Structures are given as structure tokens and as C-alpha cells.
Amino acid sequence: MQALTLPLLLMLCLFVVSIATSNAKEQSKPNIIILLADDLGYGEIQHLNPEGGKIPTPNLDALAQSGITFTDAHSASSVCTPTRYALLTGRYAWRTRLQKGVLTGGESLITGDRLTLAKMLKSQGYHTNMIGKWHLGMLFDDKHDKSEHVAIGTKVTEGPIDKGGFDQFFGFHHARQMNLLIKNQQVSEKITPVQMLPRLTQAAVSYIDSRKHSKQPFFLYIPWNSPHSPVKPSKAWQGKSGLNEHADFVMQTDNSTGQVIDALRRNNLLDNTIIISSADNGSSEKTSNAPELIAKGHYPSAHLRGYKSDAWDGGHRVPFFVSWPKEIFANSTSNQLVSLNDIFTTLSDLLGVNLANDVAEDSISFLPLLIGDDNDSQKAVVRNNAIHHSISGHFAMRQGPWKLILASGSGGWSKPKKDKANTVQLYNIDSDPGEQHNLADTMAEKVTELTLLLQSQVDAGRSTPGTKQHNDVAVNIFKN
Template sequence: MKKTLIPLLSTCLALVAHAAPKPNIIYILADDMGYGDVHCLNPERSKIATPHIDRLAAEGMIFTDAHSSSSVCTPTRYGVMTGRYNWRTHLQEGVIWGYSKPLIAADRLTVPQLLKQQGYNTAMIGKWHLGMELPTLDGKPVMEGKKDQRKPKKTNIDWKGEIKEGPVDRGFDYLYGISASLDMAPYIWIENDRFVGEADNHHPSKPAPGFKKDQVLASIGNKTVEYLKKQDASKPFFIYVPLTSPHTPIVPSAQWKGKSSLGSYGDFMMETDHVIGQIMKAVDASEFAENTVVIVTADNGCSKAAKIDRLEKKGHFPSAHLRGSKADLWDGGHRVPFIVRWPKGVQAGSTSDETICLTDLMATAAELAGTTVPPHAGEDSVSFAPALKGEPIQSTRQGVIHHSISGHFAYRQGKWKLLLAKGSGGWTSPTERQVKPGSPVAQLYDMEADPGETKNLYTSHPEVAKQLLQQLQADVSKGRSTAGSASQNDIENIQLWKNNK
């Protein structure tokens, strides 16, 4: 009996030893970086030097038709972490704040949780902006009864207390970051479930001692490098690196001021590229570089706070050839840079024109880790892993749903894009209030012939508009846009038409 088992055991051990190791995954999410801000994606109309991102693209794959699930911050981050559209929650428009309660439900599977189940170390370094339960001195919610969520006059935070329902309770082994954007209090670092130091409840807009806004980006880079140096090839890891740049406040550090010819925004973009380069340098110096997937993307398009009109006068077009910018339904609001380098699995200098969404991280990570997304999780996530090998994506999703800051919907299927809005659905003119009387109630564009969304075909192709609307309605009502049993949205009625159609 023993003689039979020993060879069998030896064979099994040999198979395990030669099994393909699971790749490490580093997901870098820039904040408000336009498609055209990356030089290699917009060579003729970009005036910002991004040598490190350009090198990443030269050594990996560029996705030319990647979209954030929303044209603003919090909603996109929800989709990245859960593989599910944000408007399936109570967040139907806008964003949450630095003191807000958790948007991700406790029983909702996240990407880091899924990967932890597959033996990964998980870490997040950077900006969360998905809410958490902050400890208070009186047991009452931080912002109870107060309207000014961005810059309150007074708070009741217990700076020595335990933070709950944050990143470490949503799947991350390690956290070093901030609760929300750098233009939203509180301004203090958080490590795991504790504040680093103490801020002032009587002056909430004042940063905690040692917290300097123009040093946050560099600190995120340094902490990421520090974490990478502690890893080795014996266990796979997932690092989520949501940067704070080039989002407002546009605060390049002293050494980067004046580096571009475009003012503070150009300087901040160059510093953003530099930090990504530092992370890449740490990866390249490691023993696991060959089997590490590095993804660089953004949560939405460039913000008008960058003074886009001035940038364009100087020859820099943050949205490249696309119409609109952050907050909009037009592609400039949500078509984002998406670059993947994986020496072991991606051909250098390759390109994919497949339409993908940032909700696709969950299904892709699952496939790369050798598992599948369980039922009633990642309802809007499709794996783009086949595209990394130059193969077609086998999608059970009919199309991709876009969402603007004001909650307007759009639907993209193949070359067609339907917008349930008369104007931008966001901040770019014409907004919904600026559209001329008598304008069509919606917009329809052929994105192959007209990527700049200049010729509205809604009235001339009613059959196409009808088909897209029906598919959008089905994806919303079923609680999922991928194959599988119906799921439930968190709210009962989701309003598709915001213009009283």
C-alpha cells in the first residue's frame, strides 16, 4: 500500500511545484487624468512629458477603448472594487465625502477579498473615497445634522479610536492612505484602522501635524515602493494604488514646480508620471518583475479645474480627440488611459481596441488567479484576460453603461452609443439647462465614424436608439449586465431618464 502511495504523492507534489504561479497585480488609479494627458496616447496634441507611462505602454498593451464606470470619483472606485455599477446602490449621482459612511456593503465581495481567498497578500496605498465608520467622542455620527460635508466647521472625531468598515474590513491586509480627496477634510493619514497622529476637531480644514498636501503624492509612491521591497516570489500580492493626482488641489511638490510649460497642472502630471516610474523601478529591481501585472488607468477624465481652455491654447488637449471632460457623458468624461504591462503574459508594444470597463478588474483578477467570480458578485464584470493574449474577449455583457455626475445614463454597444441626455449630462457646455429648446431628448452617435460625438443620429436612426434603450433597461432591471441568475439592485426604482422623458 505504501509503495503505491509514494509514487502518487511524488507526482502530485511535482505537479504543484510546476503549476503556473499566480501573477502579482498592481493597480494604479490616477485621479482626474485625461486620456490625452498621456503623451503616447495623444502624441500630436499632448504637451506633457510622461516618459514612464510611455515606457510602460511600449513594454505592454494599450487599451484604446477603456471606460471608467462613471465620469466622477466615488462611483468609479466602487465599480473597481466590486465589479458592480455604483447606481445599483443608493448613490445615484455625485460623490460621497471624507466623513461619509461606507458605500460598499459588508456582505459585498471585493477584489482584495477574492484574491485573499486565492492566497494573495493585499494592500492599498492612497485615496479610498468609499466611506468608513470613523470613531467619535460622543458616539454620534461625525456629520449628523450637518450639511457642509466637504469643509465642516467642527467635528467630533476620536483621533485615538478604531476606524471600522474601511479598507482593512473590505479585504486589504494593509492600508496606508486617506479617507477621500485632498480637497475634503479630514486631512490626516490612516494606517490600517488607526489615524496617524491627531487633527483638530475645532479646525477640521486644518491638516494634522506633519500632513502636507503637496507631499501626499510622493508619500504614496514611497510607501508603495516600501511595500514592494517586502514582497518576494513565494506568495502573490495585489496592491491597489489610488493616487491623489492630478486631482485638485493641484499641488506639485517644490521640485516639480515649473517643470512643464503648462503651469501647475502640467507640473503635477509630470510628478504623477514620476511616481509611477518609481513604482516601476521597484518592480523591475525585484525577483518577481516577470510575473507582475501592472495596470495604469484613471477614475475619469480631466477636470475643468485644470483650466482646460488655457491648456488647449498652449497646444495641450487633455481629452485628446474626444468631446467633454470629467463629469460628462461624452467620452472625454469616462474614456480613460488603460495600460497593462505583464512581461510573462503580454506582448510588448501591443494594442487592444476592445471596449472594456473598470468594473472588469474583478473578473479579470479572478481569471488570472485561476478562479471564478461567485454568483451574486461582480455582476457587471467581464474578464479582459483573453485580450492580454491577443484573443477576443468572450463577453456575456451586451454593452457598457456610462453614468455622469448628475446621474444621466448612456449605453455603448459596438460602434453605437446612446445618451439619455440632451447635452453633456455634466459640466461641459451645453449642460442640460443650456440645451436649446426643441433639441432631441437624447443623443445617438456612431463612435467609429464620429468618435468626437459631433453628429447626433438619434432622430435618423430610431430603431438603433430603441434597441439600445431596451438593452439598457434589461441590464438595469435584472440587477446585472453579465450572464447569470438575476440579482437585486439596492434600491427599487432607478430613474433612467433625468430630463422628464
């Protein structure tokens, strides 16, 4: 064998060092898990509602205590589909064709040319997996979206693989199709709704177990089916809460979260995994049977007014915890305004990804709130305004302590849906978090100021600094 020359030996050494450095960088990237409950109100978690929360949530409480709790965090909408769109794209869904309500089927709300969170993370070397509820449009056999006669083996399009950009998918489309389990791009099984949460939990745990020896970081998005209707806790959880079935289902959701965390711990992955836990909107007053819960001392929306669907904070202020034992101080709290659509830019900021002007137009990084000094009062404000949206398409504008609602009532299902005495609502959230004292008549200038701010962000096609973008359709902020 011919002896290596000195230059060749040096080149070989540099190559080895380069590979080692590259592997070290790859391994140093944190794993990322996003847990998204379905219809879980701000007051459902005892950590957030110690006096008025009667449902035991030990795993979510422990997760919150292991990292940072955001007390003023909001979903992008008070219902499902638009929140999920904003989380995965960093863009408000009312900029698309979906101006109110949710999707049930058809083509995905996410267009093929839209950069998603999964696509961005894949470009940074992540393996991406989604386990749970999609609810962003889906077709079976490329031609219909009805599940009644769909056979096992049917091809699925417009879903997490082709439109979301995920490497893997195991789950279902939406609550009325919880009889169909989909694996990647094919219907794989027919099950009953009560089986869904255990199957999703099992799949999530198995996936984490499979990553134990992998050097590739992973992104695991787990949008649970629970505690959304059909409210179907497993037999082992029925009656556990002593309150009602919804409360039992919340307890089971908490247990599923605990199983995911236990899997990370036993595989020595917990320390360098970012876990984000939140919900798509507030509790449903109807399916949670909120009056029954309140009579027993449990307040699903805590001190907030309203429920799922509403423009009031009970519709869209949600539990929001971020844990990363390697970097985030335990038992931290932030009172700063944040939104679920901010997850996109926060993670791109963390990984040093420069986003194009037409990406994540409504996403603001809250990375400075996660790392460094754990004193929230010493940290600069990262977001001073946010736009809220109700199921009926009514807009609300939040800036600092002020909140303007361009609706006379709830904007959703809660009563009063309309209030003849008011055309708009203005609240000081700091002094009146329950939104009981409408100041619109006495503070007309503030109403005008917030209306103009809202209109400017709608017209700009973005709510962040950057080149003007375009909404997909015309957007009217003054809905009747």
C-alpha cells in the same frame, strides 16, 4: 532510530512532492498591481495623444509599450466614488443607493456581504494592500465623518480593511480630507496635501521592497491622489512642465509610477507582475485649467468631447494599459470596448475562480485579449455594450459603434448642460468620436433599441449572463 518502512517512505516522498508542487503553484501566481490616477484624461498621456499631448509622461509611455494599450476603455462613471465601487466589486454603483454624485462620508457603499476584489484574491492566497484614496464611505470613531477635529489615534471604520477586505491600508478617504493619513484602521498622522503623493509613493516602494523574498503573491492597489485637486505638485516638480500646475502634477504622477516599476525591477519581481494602469475618470476642466492648456497646445481629452462629470466620452474614456512581461506581447493594442469593472472577472478568470451569481454582476473577462495571439483583429469580441453614468445621474448606453445619451446636454458640468433642441443624443463613435453629430432625430429605431437594451440590463440586476439579481434601490433611467 527505527528504519522507515517502504510504505512510510513512499508516503513521505508523496508528501514532499505535494508540498513542492503546492509551493510551485503558489509562486507561479503573478503579483498584481492596479495603479489608478485621479482625474487623468485620455489625452494626458503622450502615448495616447502624441500630437496634442504636451506633458512628458515617459514612465506611463514605457509601461504602455511594455504591454497592451486599450484605446476604448471606460471607467464605470465620470466621477470618483462610483468608478471605485465598480472596480472593487465588478458591479455598477447606480445599482446601490448612490444614484448621482460621490460620497463624502458615512457608511461605506460596499456592504459587508459583498465580495470584493481584495477578498477574492485573499481566498487565492494573495497578500492584499491598498495605498492611496478610498472614497467609498468612512467613519471616524464609528460616529462621524468630519475630519476637522479628528485626533491622531482615532479609530477608522467602513474603510478598506473592514469593508474592502484588504490586509493593509495606508492612505486617506477623499480629497477634502487629505490632511489625515490613515494606517490600517487608525489615523496615524496629520500632513499637508503637498506631502500626500510623495508619502504614498514611498509607502508603495517600501511595500514592494518588503516582498522581495516572499513566496506569497501580492495584490497592491494604488489609487493615487493626483492629479486631482488640491493641485499640489512637490517643490521639485513645480514649473517642470512649462504649462501649468496641473501639468506639473501629472508629471509627478508619472514619476511615482516610474518609482513603483523601478522597485519591481530591482527586486526581480517585474517579469511576473501584472500591472494595470488607468484613471477613475477624465480630467477636470476647471482644476486642470483646460482652456489654458489648450491655448498652449495640450488637449487633456485628446479628440474626445467633454471632461470629468460628463456623459460624453471625455468624462469616462480613460487611459488603460496592462503589462505582464511574462505573458503579454509588448507594443500591443486593442480597440475593443472594455470597462474598469471588467478587472474583477478578468483576474478571477486568470486564477480559475468560479464566481457566484451574485458577484461581479457587471464584469466581463477580457483575459482572451491579454494572452495568445497579439493580433487584436483576430480575437473574438468580449464586450459589445457598456453603460455609462454622469455625475448628475444621467445614463448612456454604448453598443458597438453606437452611443445613446439620455440627456439633452453634457449630463455633467460642461456646457451645454441642457440643450433645448434635443431630448436625447445618438452618436456613431466610429465615425464621430468627438460626438458632434447627433443622429437621434433621424434614427429613432436605434434610439428605441438602445433604450430597451439599457432598461433590460437595469431590470435584470446585471449586465452579464446569469441568474436575475436585484438592484438595492429603484433605478430610473429617465432622469430629468
